[in-house]
Amino acid sequence: MRRFFLMALLAGPTAAWAAQGTPDWPCVQPRQDHLSLGQVWTGPPPPPDTAAAADPAIAALADRVVQRRMPLPEAEAAIAAFASGADNAQLAALMQAVFDRIDGQRTNLIAGISRYGNKQARLAAQVQARRDRMAQLQSAATPDFDAMDAEEKALDWDTRIFTDRQQSLTYVCETPVILEQRLFALGRAIASHLNP
Secondary structure, eight states, rough: HHHHHHHHHHHHHHHHHHTSSSTTTSSSOOOOOOHHHHHHSSSSSOOOSSTTTHHHHHHHHHHHHTTTTSSHHHHHHHHHHHHHHHHHOOOOOHHHHHHHHHHHHHHHHHHHHHHHHHHHHHHHHHHHHHHHHHHHHHHHSSSOOHHHHHHHHHHHHHOOOOOOOOHHHHHHHHHHHHHHHHHHHHHHHHTTTOOO
């Protein structure tokens, strides 16, 4: 009876995982590897040369404000201090620098989530294979109880790892969204200082 209950309990996670369309993307939100500047910026286009965004003052400010540990009000204050002596071209260059940094972080994060998803898909397949093996062992004419016990322990362990990693998935999948939200907020803060 215990084995039957365990099998029924474990049917949920791997079946749900297998039903997803892309096994390497485990998140609910659709995968989008890169954002475009036009999605987050309505101000003037940044200068065509990248020298403006590489200006030491702009680069240093962009490096500071994109850090998630920096509270948004503090980032907005730093942007306001910079904007007091900046023209629209410099503000657009700051936005380009901020965008480049956050989009790069987000792209690396999405690649990591895909690797995480691949590992989860492989683990789900392994759990399913162990379940199939358990079913074979249980339906044998002369059951091998030692093999069944060993397989059950392995199945318990794999399922525990899968479930623990699945519970972390919500946080993992929210991280690109948090980066996008920060990018939008920083874009609004920069745009609020544009001269008409």
